[in-house]
Amino acid sequence: MDTKLIVGIIVAAVVILAIIVAVVSIRRYHEQRSSGESPRPTVDAQANPDAPGGRSVQDGVTNPRLEPVSAQVLDPIVAAEPAPQIDGTGEIATRMADAERKPESSTSRLLRLRSRLAKSANPFGKALFNILTKDALTEADWEEVEDILLMADVGAEASAQLIEELRSDARVTGQRDPSAIRELLRSKLLVLLDIDKDRALRASRADAPKPSVIMMVGVNGTGKTTTAGKLARLFVAESKTVVMGAADTFRAAAADQLETWGNKVSVPVVRSDRDGADPASVAFEAANRAVEDHADVLIIDTAGRLQNKANLMDELGKIRRVTEKTVTVDEVLLVLDATTGQNGMAQAKVFAQAIGITGIVLSKMDGSAKGGIVISVQKELGVPVKLVGLGEGPDDLAPFDAEAFVDGILAQG
Template sequence: MEYLILGIALFVVLAVGGMVALLRSRSGTGTLEAPPETPTITRPAPPAEEEAVVAPPAERPPLAEPSVAPEIELPPPSAGRLQRLRARLARSQSTLGQGLLNLLSRDSLTDEDWDEIEDLLISADVGVAPSRMIVDELRTKVKVTGQLSPDQVRTLLREQLVAQIGPDLQRALHVDPHGGHPAVVMVVGVNGTGKTTTTGKLSRVLVGDGKQVLLGAADTFRAAAAEQLTTWGERVGARVVRGPEGSDPASVAFEAVKQGIQDGVDTVIIDTAGRLHTKTGLMDELGKVKRVIEKQATVDEVLLVLDATTGQNGLTQARVFAEVVNITGIALTKLDGTAKGGIVISVQRELGVPVKLVGLGEGPDDLAPFDAEAFVDAILG
């Protein structure tokens, strides 16, 4: 029995020893391996020299384009501008011209017909006195000549209108430098007549004629005036002198003329603030601007800008301005927007100064030197 127990014990010992030997042969060590972990995929770090590499220019976000100065334009010369705009003027004045031609072409003219002709002239803002003068002259010539053909009627009417407008008036702008100083042009007028726009368009007329121009933004009360004038100047390469909003207009005008002398330009154009002709203080200030300019240069032109659509009310404005500054010429704007072209005759008779410029549209080059014969031809078609 004892031998049986010893045999069993020996068998167990041998079995356990065999299992241990078997495990050692598999691991090659005396310790068990931990179960393998799931591998983590990693990307190799870039070499040290590559970390400092900057992305190529093509991969960078595009930079904003630098601001570019506006391209300088070369406006057309003043010669022939009114002829080019003649069709536009003819469309607006067709009521006046065709009405007169139709009346005068009747087989016989009664007193009522002549009254109708006079009324048509007055309604076109020719004025009462000039209208009566034109009718009297026409009536006398028709009576002497007798029955007239349509061509004769047109010729006769043309002669009378040209004579009333004044073909011999001096309409040339004084814009040439003299005595080592530039010519100085002041532009004046009430609010809303297109004064600043006329100043900018005039700069284009002069640049188109080959002159060097400097602009003075002396309208310091209207915030947009200086910006507007600067835009006009940039388009033709004209320098603009301006001051802070609300600054003294006379000082801005003085500095503009001073700068014009230093730069040796041909013409300095001063845009003044729009004034109500009923405000005495504002009108006195306009006289001050002119006096301050004249401390260093002569004011060669004072152009009064009138809106043709205001009709006879424009004559009241003109009279007051003429009392404060010596008006040398009229710039008649918006003439394409009214059939009352007779304002040219009445304003000249009222002031004794010629219409020198006419505005015939909103385009930048729609300001033209006035020509009496071209104007009448446009009216008559």
Template sequence: MNDTLATLLAAGVPIAILIALGTLLVRRRGNRPPTGPGSDEDSSGSVLAPPRPGGSTVDETTAVDVPGTPPAPAAEPASGSAPPAGAAVLEPELLEPEAPALEVPAPVAGRLARLRGRLARSGSPLGARLLQVLSRDHLTEDDWDELEETLLLADVGAGPSAELIEALRTRVRVEGVKDPAHVRTMLREQLLALVDPALDRELSTARTADGAPAVVLVVGVNGTGKTTTVGKLARVLVAEGRTVVLGAADTFRAAAADQLQTWGSRVGVHTVRSDRDGADPAAVAFDAVRQGRSEGVDVVLVDTAGRLQNKAGLMDELGKITRVITREAPLSEVLLVLDATTGQNGLNQARVFGEVAGVTGIVLTKLDGTAKGGIVVAVQRELGVPVKLVGLGEGPDDLAPFDPEAFVDGLLEA
């Protein structure tokens, strides 16, 4: 630096000009950025921010808070990055859950048409085997015995089987059995007569004259699918535009009320239940009917605990439930749920329940895919009440009003 100054003086440059140039160089050196490639520090070690518009810079090491100046807003974290330390985080379980969309039950009309196909695939002896025997050129006594055995194996019952065989013998003698189409028509007419299409199979679900809801009590033994049937029946009624309240009067099985409430919630139906296990089922049933009346619903469905027909204490309790309910509203229906595969044991159940609870209709579950379709005839004969509903499978809408003609046609298509 001294050599440069001496050279300029020797060249005759005025001293005033040299002083001005020196001052300018000092100012520039103080403002210039770091000189090292990629360096973030000057010679003193200070970190310098990038130049602002206009050329000014900020030395972050000397930044101070100015009193009265609002703090700069915190930068929002980038999407997907972790929240800042100390930030409040809303746990997932504290978020408001979205209400599930209500299910729309399938229309009731035409449901039994599905049963025809399932019966046809089940190999029911009331179909192919009966037609096969009746189509023979000459029917011997052995053939008639085979027909009767087929009917008995299908749980038609001894009395109805004998009636059907006698009616067929008479028609075969008079009309003959040459034409297969005629044989099928003849057998269809006789089976339909046994099933009895004249019975009133309509569910009584109309409100009473004083505006009380129709009350449907559902009874049966363990394992017949009773609670599931109540849930499916609620869907049938909702599909028909009815308003429903469910009563979980099965207080002995811990999961029964939960199961019923799940069925109801899917279609927007409220369930009345006890807050403790082992509560008085009659009280729960009464509360359900009372709430149904106060809400102005059309139907109250009351589920009861499964009970064996030979347990006197449980059957007496069922009588108590019936008496308590009728203090609030009359019973419109008492539906007995039977497993179609139980055969003659189902008839014993039906007999006792009919005496205790005054059964008005039968619900046959597990009717699809079974060779025991004759139970329809036998149970109607035993109780003198009709089969009103049949279970077609395990789907939520696999419960249908019973149609005698569709049922017989399904058997004969097997």
């Protein structure tokens, strides 16, 4: 057979085979389209992180624009909803991001947090109630009452005062009606908490100066920077304009953390471009920015301080003095970790002496059996607890409600 003829037959066979493969591929593609299946991604789609559903071959990370928003940064109500299906248009992600930027109102969050406050404060109150409703109280019972109060961080002085009043009250020794005992305990705890004390933030009042300046102070690990960010959200929910100053220049991530909080509610953050910059100069620039912007509130976050570092405590005074060259500091809020108990009291005293504090923010009250710190810190310093943080959510910060707290202590559940 002629060689040219053989070559021609082979070439013709290859061409025919290629045509058959192409026809089959096209038919399969159209069948997938008609059945609702998505065609398998091509190599180019996998290598392009901007393609819908694509991955970067280089780092294997899914396109971040198409990832669902993390539940950790969503408002609790939004996070509890079923996760929506991403449709590739970006509309769902945009809606979730918009929801994240809308802080919960102060009234709504207070109602929502009351039940958590009751749960966190309940353990020692329930133990107290169980003892005081016994038919006859012995010395051992009174000692147990004292132990319960001390373990709940009510403090030695406040515990002794409460026990003395209970022992001398005829309703305890002569009354076995549980409701009467509960009402007795309620009234005495409210006295210890000084229910008439003014707990309102100056910035929330109608006659507040503009800007109303709040300094946030506290040792490392109490959640101070997080609390500053949550406080900004609370003011935004009250339709106030806010500026934040990142005067914690010694912790590398502090300014970034504060800026992240600010971005979520469109609050500008004044910060230094370098770590270790003079905190007072940052506070000064933040004060000027707040005045220029006609802001309602300026929140200044300061570095976490160790109570035995006198030079660092002096620096807090310097930050305040420099800030007040432009505006008056209305509030100095000390952030305390509720789980630290009496160690937190030692911190509070040092800060009170160093700079003077106008209020306490108790963070990490969720699940804590040490709710008595509310009583002891107020009794020792004469400074009210103004805010409490009861969870990880961005809106889990609310004004402290003394009556709700006491009712939570005495709740039976």
